[in-house]
Amino acid sequence: MAASLAGIKPLLNWLAYCCIALGLVTSVQGAQEWDNFRPKLHYSVQLNWLNDPNGLVFVNGEYHMYYQYHPGSSVPGPKSWAHTISRDFVTWSDLPTALEPDELGDIWSGSSIVDFTNSSGFQTNVDVYPIVAVFTHAGQSQQQSIAYSNDWGRTFTKFAQNPVIPNPGKQDFRDPKVIWYNDESWILVLAAEISIVNNILKQINLYSVGDRVEFYISQDLKNWSLSSDFGADPDQGLKGVWECPDIFPLEFDGETVWVLLVSNGGGGPNGGSNTQYFVGTFDGTTFSSPQIDPLFMDSGVDNYASISFFNEPRGRRVIIGWMTNLMYANDIPTGDWRGQMTMAREVRLAKNSGNALRLRSLVVDEIVEKLVDPNQEISVGITGIAPDTTMYLTDSVPWNNSLMHLNLFIDVGGLCQGCSLSICFLNSKEQEICSGYDHGRERPLFLDRERSGRTDFNPSFSRRLSAIREIPLDGANNILQFEAFLDLVAIEVFFDGGMTPMTSLFYPEEPYTFVEIRHHALGNINSRLSIASGSVFQGMKSMYEV
Numbered sequence: 001m002a003a004s005l006a007g008i009k010p011l012l013n014w015l016a017y018c019c020i021a022l023g024l025v026t027s028v029q030g031a032q033e034w035d036n037f038r039p040k041l042h043y044s045v046q047l048n049w050l051n052d053p054n055g056l057v058f059v060n061g062e063y064h065m066y067y068q069y070h071p072g073s074s075v076p077g078p079k080s081w082a083h084t085i086s087r088d089f090v091t092w093s094d095l096p097t098a099l100e101p102d103e104l105g106d107i108w109s110g111s112s113i114v115d116f117t118n119s120s121g122f123q124t125n126v127d128v129y130p131i132v133a134v135f136t137h138a139g140q141s142q143q144q145s146i147a148y149s150n151d152w153g154r155t156f157t158k159f160a161q162n163p164v165i166p167n168p169g170k171q172d173f174r175d176p177k178v179i180w181y182n183d184e185s186w187i188l189v190l191a192a193e194i195s196i197v198n199n200i201l202k203q204i205n206l207y208s209v210g211d212r213v214e215f216y217i218s219q220d221l222k223n224w225s226l227s228s229d230f231g232a233d234p235d236q237g238l239k240g241v242w243e244c245p246d247i248f249p250l251e252f253d254g255e256t257v258w259v260l261l262v263s264n265g266g267g268g269p270n271g272g273s274n275t276q277y278f279v280g281t282f283d284g285t286t287f288s289s290p291q292i293d294p295l296f297m298d299s300g301v302d303n304y305a306s307i308s309f310f311n312e313p314r315g316r317r318v319i320i321g322w323m324t325n326l327m328y329a330n331d332i333p334t335g336d337w338r339g340q341m342t343m344a345r346e347v348r349l350a351k352n353s354g355n356a357l358r359l360r361s362l363v364v365d366e367i368v369e370k371l372v373d374p375n376q377e378i379s380v381g382i383t384g385i386a387p388d389t390t391m392y393l394t395d396s397v398p399w400n401n402s403l404m405h406l407n408l409f410i411d412v413g414g415l416c417q418g419c420s421l422s423i424c425f426l427n428s429k430e431q432e433i434c435s436g437y438d439h440g441r442e443r444p445l446f447l448d449r450e451r452s453g454r455t456d457f458n459p460s461f462s463r464r465l466s467a468i469r470e471i472p473l474d475g476a477n478n479i480l481q482f483e484a485f486l487d488l489v490a491i492e493v494f495f496d497g498g499m500t501p502m503t504s505l506f507y508p509e510e511p512y513t514f515v516e517i518r519h520h521a522l523g524n525i526n527s528r529l530s531i532a533s534g535s536v537f538q539g540m541k542s543m544y545e546v
């Protein structure tokens, strides 16, 4: 939850009223377009405003996703926890709002856990494990509170002695994520800024140490003790207001490696908000990482506030993020609803060609199995693409919904210096989104939405994103793997087996139905580019039609 929005709440409330009035006028013309902007591979809110995913938890056959929700309008305002559930990450069923504001404040981001051992004492029925939600109460200050459910997450009772972690005099103090550590303790990590006084000094550049995360420990989810902090001393990572941390172990080569995710409100490599991560160790008290520079979980722009599920039944680490950027989140041209999530992703560790551990992300199997349609497949043979020519993968896709999955292996080893490969999705209005590889650049991977359609709603939206390439240790430099899931208004690209994901929204005036692969060779007749074996191009089903 962005702190900067809190200070202007009265203004936003006023704007909400004003815009409802305007909405009556524009919705007549805009209805069709707004409906067209609803994604079909991504969860989106039916009406009003959605932001961060909260309280992701699996229990009793159901994945629960709560999320930041403003019931009053499609711009930010007082937040509740909305609720939706899924059994497969594909179809979601919305349930009534789970947590609403009270005298301690609005209900901001947080997590939830299943209390299998009744450590909290909240369990009332031996056959039903309690879900305990841990969240930020945002009132006069930000404080951490809990609420419990004894009906599998449908309804919650707030703990009578909230807050469980009162504000210690900090301006930013929020987004608690709780994990069960070593079968013995609850560990909570939250984002905390320096004290209010130091924050003023920082803003006039008298004090350079910025954001940090803090770790707390508890046996009962009610009584928490501060055990350590990370990020401020020494100064680590990118600082643009830290939010929504998460910490989890991942196995790599028989070793347990800990990963700390920290969303960061601004200053990302492609502008705006981003989710950075640190690879390190955790002993129940202290997280350590030698990393000073940030690494990014996603090299696109539209993946923020990602957190992982508690109790994922297959032992996977599955994450979901809010699919937008704080630069323009409030201006997305979707009318009376605003906000969607990324697809669920599994994250793992892999070594890059420099022998360093990196996160790699892939769309969960369930989505691939249920939505990718092998009956709608266009074969992509082994083909050379001559310099300065375009290969038309389709003149127009034969399926009618414009949802596509590509998994291409492309030999880029013979591209001339400064030459590039672009994979472009287009409509008949010559609007397009292109992604690919610029040979010889320091940040060779790109995703370009400058001509993608409507970009007028915010000056920060139109842009060409670029990223460093992370080649897997066992990968071949010359073969670029390009996997993409194309929704009506969003694309998730996974380069090199998920080593570099790039996620982006776009708003074309009609769906993209043409696909092209372009070889830009700058007149160099010796430049070589070819599609290698194993490449596929397939249609996808809508999540509303399975």
Ligand SMILES: *[C@@H]1O[C@H](CO)[C@@H](O)[C@H](O)[C@H]1NC(C)=O
Pocket: 118, 120, 121, 122, 123, 124, 125, 126
């Ligand atoms: C959970 O613990 C509380 C407090 O100790 C106790 O009153 C309650 O009976 C326990 N619930 C179950 C189902 O055992």
Ligand SMILES: *[C@@H]1O[C@H](CO)[C@@H](O)[C@H](O)[C@H]1NC(C)=O
Pocket: 223, 224, 225
């Ligand atoms: C809270 O936990 C601490 C450390 O475990 C313990 O010393 C203290 O007695 C507990 N307080 C309450 C009220 O339970």
Ligand SMILES: *[C@@H]1O[C@H](CO)[C@@H](O)[C@H](O)[C@H]1NC(C)=O
Pocket: 400, 401
């Ligand atoms: C797309 O095709 C499917 C299957 O043939 C059909 O059920 C559906 O109605 C079509 N949708 C549109 C928008 O034409």
